[in-house]
Amino acid sequence: GSSGDSAAADGTKSIGFISQAPRNDGGFTQFGLAGVNAAIEADKNLKLSSIVDNAANSQEQIQGLESLATKNQIVVADGASFNKAVAVVAPKYPKVRFILVAADLDAYAENVTSVTAAVGYNAIVVGAVASAHSRTKKLGMIAGLEVPSTTAWYHGMVQGAALENPNTKVVETYTGDFNDVGKAKQAAEAMIASGVDSILSDLDSGSRGVYQAAGGATSPTDVYDVFALHCDSSPHIIGSGVVSWSDILKNAVADAAADTLPAGAISYGLGTGALRFEFCPGKGTPEEKALVEKITKDITDGKIVADKGVLLPKPAYHFEQR
Amino acid sequence: MTTRPDSGPALRGTGNGASALRLTGVTKRFGSFVANDAVDLDIAWGEIHALLGENGAGKTTLMRIVTGLYTPDEGDIELDGEPVRFRKPEHALRAGIGMVHQHFTLVPTLTELENLAIAPAAVPWRNGLTEARHRAQEVAAATGLRISPDRLVADASVGERQRLEIVKLLCRGARILIFDEPSAALSPGEWDELANLMRRLAAAGHAVILISHKLSEVFSVADRYTVLRRGAVSGSGTIAEATPDHLVTLMVGDRVADRPPLPAGTPGPAVLTVRGLDVARDDNQPAGPKALQGIDLEVRRGEILGIAGVAGSGQSELVEVLMGIRPALSGAIEMAGRPFTRRSPREFFQAGGAVIPEDRHHAAIVPGMTLWENITLRSLRSAPLNRQGVLDVRAASAEARRLMDEFDVRADSENLPIGRLSGGNQQKAVLARELSGNPDLLIAAQPVRGLDVRAADFVYRSLVAHRERGGAVLLISMDLDEVISMSDRIAVLAHGRIQGVVDAAKATRASLGALMTSSGEAL
Amino acid sequence: MGIFDIAFLVAAITIAAPILLAATGELVSERAGVMNVGLEGVLLVGAFGGYLVMAGTGNIAVGFLGGIVGGLLFGALMGVLAIEAKVDQIVSGIALALLGYGLTTFLNDDLFSQPRAFDPLPRIAIPVLSDVPVLGSALFTQDAFIYATAVVVVLVALALTRTTWGINLKATGENPVSVDAAGVSVRGLRWAGVLFSGACAGAAGAYISIGDVGVFREAMTGGRGYLAIAAVLFGGWRLSGLGVAVAIFAVTDATQLRLQAVGDIPREVWVAAALLILVALGTGRVRRAATIFRLDRRRAGAVELAGVAVVAVLVVLSVVRPAVTLPASLWLAMPYVLALVALAVEGKRRHKAPEALAVPYLRSEV
Amino acid sequence: MLSKDLIMRLLVQVGVALAALVVGALLLVAIGVAPSDAFHAFWSGTFGTPTNAGTTLTQAVPLLLVALGWILTTRAGRLHVGFPGQILAGGSLATAVGLQCGSLPGPVAVVLTAIAGILGGALWAGLTAWLWASRGVLEIVSSLLLNLVAVQAAHWLVRGPLQGSLDGQPQSANFPAAALWPSVESIPGRTLSYDVLLLPVCAIAVLLLLSRTVFGFRLRVAGGNAEAARWSGIDPVREGVAAIVISGGFAGLAGAALLFAGSAPWMSDGFEAGVGFNGIAVALLARNSPIGVVVTAVVFSALNVGGTAMQAQLDVPSSLASVLQGAVIVLVLVAAIVLQRRASAPAATKPALARRRSGVVAARTGARTEEA
Ligand SMILES: Nc1ncnc2c1ncn2[C@@H]1O[C@H](COP(=O)(O)OP(=O)(O)OP(=O)(O)O)[C@@H](O)[C@H]1O
Ligand SMILES: Nc1ncnc2c1ncn2[C@@H]1O[C@H](COP(=O)(O)OP(=O)(O)OP(=O)(O)O)[C@@H](O)[C@H]1O
Ligand SMILES: [Mg+2]
Ligand SMILES: [Mg+2]
Secondary structure, eight states, X not given: OOOOTHHHHSSOEEXXXXXXXOTTSSSHHHHHHHHHHHHHHHOTTEEEEEEEOOOOSHHHHHHHHHHHHTTOSEEEEESGGGHHHHHHXXXXXXXXXXXXXXXXXXXXXXXXXXEEEOHHHHHHHHHHHHHHHOSSOEEEEEESSOOHHHXXXXXXXXXXXXXXXXXXXXXXXXXXXXXXXXHHHHHHHHHHHTTOOEEEEEOSTTHHHHHHHHHHOSSOOEEEEESSOOGGGOTTXXXXXXXXXXXXXXXXXXXXXXXXXXXXXXXXXXXXXXXEEEEOTTOSOHHHHHHHHHHHHHHHTTSSOOOTTTSOOOOSSOEEEO | OOSOTTSOSSOOOOOSSSEEEEEEEEEEEETTEEEEEEEEEEEETTOEEEEEEOTTSSHHHHHHHHTTSSOOSEEEEEETTEEEOOSSHHHHHHTTEEEEOSSOOOXXXXXXXXXXXXXXXSSTTOOOXXXXXXXXXXXXXXXXXXXXXXXXXXXXXXXXXXXXXXXXHHHTTOSEEEEESGGGGOOHHHHHHHHHHHHHHHHTTOEEEEEOSOHHHHHHHOSEEEEEETTEEEEEEEGGGOOHHHHHHHHHSSOOOOOOOOOOOOOOSEEEEEEEEEEESSTTOTTSOEEEEEEEEEEETTOEEEEEOOTTXXXXXXXXXXXXXXXXXXXXXXXXXXXXXXXXXXXXXXXTEEEEOSOHHHHTOOTTSBHHHHHTTTGGGSTTTEETTEEOHHHHHHHHHHHHHHTTOOOSOTTSBGGGSOHHHHHHHHHHHHHHTOOSEEEEESTTTTOOHHHHHHHHHHXXXXXXXXXXXXXXXXXXXXXXXXXXXXXXXXXTEEEEEEEGGXXXXXXXXXHHHTTTTOO | OOSSSHHXXXXXXXXXXXHHHHHHHXXXXXXTTOXXXXXXXXXXXXXXXXXXXXXXXXXXXXXXXXXXXXHHHHHHHHHIIIIISOOOHHHHHHHHHHHHHHHHHHHHHHHOSSOOOOOOOOEEEOTTGGGSHHHHHHHSEXXXXXXXXXXXXXXXXXXXXXXXXXXXXXXXXXXXXXXXHTTOOHHHHHHHHHHHHHHHHHHHHHIIIIITTSOOOTTTTTTHHHHHHHHHHHTTTOHHHHHHHHHHHHHHHHHHHHHHHHOSOOHHHHHHHHHHHHHHHHHHHHHHHHOOOHHHHHHHHHHHHHHHHHHHXXXXXXXHOOOOOOOHHHHHHHHHHHHHHHHHHHGGGXXXXXXXXXXXXXXXXX | OHHHHHHHHXXXXXXXXXXXXXXXXXXXXXXXXOHHHHHHHXXXXXXXXXXXXXXXXXXXXXXXXXXXXXXXXXXXXXOOOOHHHHHXXXXXXXXXXXXXXXXXXXXXXXXXXXXXXHHHHHHHHHHHHHHHHHHOOOHHHHHHHHHHHHHHHHHHHHHTTTOOOTTOOSBOOOOOGGGSOOBOTTSXXXXXXXXXXXXXXXXXXXXXXXXXXXXXXXXXXXXXXXXXXXXXXXXXXXHHHHHHHHHHHHHHHHHHHHHHTSSOOSOBTTTTTTHHHHHHHHHHHTTTOTTHHHHHHHHHHHHHHHHHHHHHHHOOOTHHHHHHHHHHHHHHHHXXXXXXXXXXXXXXXXXXXXXXXXXXXXXXXXXXXXXX
């Protein structure tokens, strides 16, 4: 069953959005959706026809994708776990452009583009800065589930910290859920108790738990965000390894609308600024700011080569690093 | 509150001779079935009134109406001449009507005192224990009924539980006491005690209603009687003018031929042999007190061995151990000459055993399942009804119908859930099931408990017939007359020991009683 | 630095409190003969109710009331099903669990397109006690909910043992007929039990959402309801046992988070485990001194042998201290596994279940 | 009286269905969606096209299997809710086997995966059974906890041993074509798997098992009154264990079906998708009738599939489906009131009475017969 013919009538292209997490998760999904909406703002020929969220298991994902594909020209599959589902569905709808977010495909498909963020690079910078800022030279990384993108943060931090100070230690904890605030809080408290004084929170709404733990801690504790800056959420936030999923998706959708989106995989890195490290206002010494500059430059210039596990494995098919 | 202000726990009776409770035209239907049919009943203060009738006559149902458990479809109830309507048991209780159920309404995990303390609490944080202790003492003072307040009910024997039950009612100000087959679980001694108590209560002006199938008991205590038959009153009067035959005729419609004395049997080889059996009272505490000690028994073909003893002497444990339900600490059991080592109920039945459990309600029937399924509960699982794991349903229900006729189980259809039948009929169904396989050894634990005259007579005949066929019967009963009249030999069980085995022909109540009490403080 | 420190105690207590409260409520209701397997659903409703009201009023106390009301509503639903309709309690419990999840998720999606977040309960230091060296900062520098929980537990303990109401309640769970015959309303008592458990679960849920972290998310109770039920059973329907059970869960949970953070497992964990097993074996021995089965003896022997072997291994491990790391998800399963092990070790001895538990009461059964 | 009972049931079923519709409509109106549109979306998403109908029917199978497992255990007087865990266990084992079956001929591979699923589920259920039978742990609680354990175990499996996707995602590799369960070619998208044949077959099998075989009879006696069962030579513990393990087998098969008959030929955590509990609801809705569950399973699967469709078409929240399912159960239970009020009191009391001996409070039973 192919579709998209309806597009012919007038220029409008309708977009379907499907995600694994709830649309209001205050993190990954929400930013992605924001990006799609931004693209729609920019181009009045685009419209967001419907959203399917909480598509937790493969059957639901496939059903969701199928029903979206039948009535849209662009389908955004927002989440790593969609890779196989897209691989199943995409070939059946050759006229539909599938945008797969934060995941790689097992197999190359003509009408599929996977946009990923090389968070590992960001992690290197965070690792270096945190190590420089840390007093105990013990850093921590808290994530929900153990998936490539989260482990990338860990490995990146390890590499970055080593660049700044070889005997800085990095530990990781997985709470089992990006949105479990209570667990996140307890995990952070546990880390702080074991001497960690700088925590990277790779969580969605769970981050609040980390802020609260830092707030309640007796020893000064720094928090590093990902995705965006929530400086006002807690005074302990130093900065954020910003991964602007909204920017990334805005680009991708716009390109897709203009049919200029190449099939294959596009990995956004520090180059485009879609990934960047940002300090909260008033945080960060000049030296640290310089350090960020330096590391970022070294990475973009290829002076620093990512260690194993920092980046997702390079796919066999067309791949672009931006 | 437990009592109305005017009638304290003290045993102040209300007049005597005056009508206490009058039922007129009380009718209760269950679906199309009429359990009580325009029943008139008149109970006077200060009398002991016997309510008689065969199984399923509607006695229990009637009493449930009186105590507010059921509401009558028609008819009126008058208490002290004022019409009353009980929608809930507490209404009846407030009005001073209390019933001692066959299955006690006690909480085993609480102490006796706590059981007395169960009462509506005006304010949640009130602690009623002291008050309860008070009442208990008042009752004790008035009737001599003493309880041991701080003992767990679980540790009390049946007799003691029954006493507690009565104390409870008196504490709550009951003035009309109803006993539904109270002697069913009592030893003779305990029954005499109960009889005295009833007289004392009546003398104190209370009204007592006694449901019993044992005419001997009725004649020993009751003043007046009312007989139910098929739900309707078939007669009433004063015991003084009544004869047993007359009452039986009223109950069952015609006379029941007296039972011929047990013909002398010719015992064959031993079917069951027990040597030095020791059994713990609590399976989980083998080191704890023993329920049975050094039991030696032998049951032979063509004989009925009676086990006499008061309730709680370990009969239940003996049955369970023979069945293979309970582990034995030591000792040997042989069935049909072969050692019965790996004991389990299945082995027991395969070795040619059958059992009529004492606690029918829980051990003998599956109330939710149909009559025919219950009757063929065991035969259904072996050929011919079982064809390579597949049931022959048609044949099974045919077999069930046959047995229902043979054992005169009264029910509209074999597809009825057995739970709907009256106690008596349920028991006949069990009897049918256990005898149908015609087993070598039949363990009958209180087989006539709760049976009406005719049914009891029927059971006797069936057991004797079984004996004539060369089967062996182990008869466990708390009723000495029953044991004496039914058995060839009698083993007296007391405090978990066999105190002696006597020839039934020579045995008397006195001699057995002596054996029971001898070495009383053993263990 | 060691992982079993004050912060550890605090964490354990924070984890324990809501489970303890919910379990206490469930205990009361089960002593009355009503088993609410849907406790998880009730917790969720409490959590969302609290969050909803908090979002409306901005007052956390009112928020908690909202949670309690939510819990009461679901408790009432359980009552209608189990007490009035006399349908199977396990089944109605499952219904509550499903409904609780569906409803809260649905409403959350529908009402909160933007998730809200609030400040959690502040910690209150009790003047003198909080200065006690170690325990002071762990026990007496907590938030109001935890103090309240302690009070409730004590009150329940008193009520069950010292009051007519308590006796009636226990009797209802054991033998409703006796209560009915005493003119006490079985329905009334069971309703009281169910509603109390509903209120407790509601409050506990509210703590999980607004009390502890100030946000709500779908299914955020994460199996705590089931842990509470397990605690009641493991505790043998006694408050004391229940406390022990909850402590075990909480400590394991707190430990696993720390162990993840530490990376490879530190020495003191091996030692602690070894000690635990030794204690277990010891108590087991004492018990069996009283009760010896022919069958059980063999098994006991095997168990003890295994136990000793494990201890030996643990001692060795604590000496060589290998760099062992467990996958995160196995750490996450740890509390449940331990709960199971605890139940299995306790086995039947603990099981003094109320006779009439989950048995609907019908008069004509007398 | 049987036929009358049957009519009564049918009436109740219809009543429940209508009530559920009303509830759903109200919810829809509440969130501002026209019920008519919603219904249209629902219909086209479930039975509107052969493809979707195929999906609906295929997804009904796991629900049915779980429901049948539930019926068996309840008839034996046991109540466990470990189906989610057993589904995960069965699915995982089936995956482990299926991934190795690439070279085998199709039929063999399919049978192997099915057997593996059954085994996995039965083994996981065996834990519950063992804990109950020999340790006296109430099966309801142990199964609840084991569910939580199974979820984490599955999480680990797809990140460790079974992880097989290129980019390290928590997913297994795609199953070899040989291991996939065959489906009807003629239907576009091949969404209709032949395992829908299990719907009638299993239902009838269970029906006969219970009513016509000695084994089923023993189960029912043990469930009806454990004490009486023991006194008549049936070991209620053995029957209970058998029932629990068999139900586990059913759930495990459901797990295999979810993976190998679905359109998603790989294992990822959370493939259980709530089938475990919904299956119970399915059994309830059919009032534990082995035949009725065939219908109710399809209804429930339609609720799931249609829920997703409605979301995609009209942006209806996905949780609406679970609300409806919860509501349906409550409705069924309430419907039970109606039936109870009709049925005569003792008839209703008897099962309860039996339950006291055999049901939730089964520790003593467990303890006793161990030595018997
Ligand atoms: N709840 C009920 N539903 C339907 N039938 C009932 C119910 N209770 C009793 N019956 C029927 O009513 C009749 C009278 O029962 P009841 O228990 O009063 O007899 P009974 O005189 O007490 O007999 P028994 O001496 O055996 O106890 C019996 O045939 C019984 O089957
Ligand atoms: N509450 C009761 N209602 C009816 N019958 C009962 C009740 N309690 C016991 N019985 C019956 O009376 C018999 C004797 O009572 P009980 O069990 O108290 O004595 P026991 O078991 O011999 O001694 P112990 O109670 O010390 O173990 C039991 O086997 C049981 O069948
Ligand atoms: Mg009677
Ligand atoms: Mg006893």
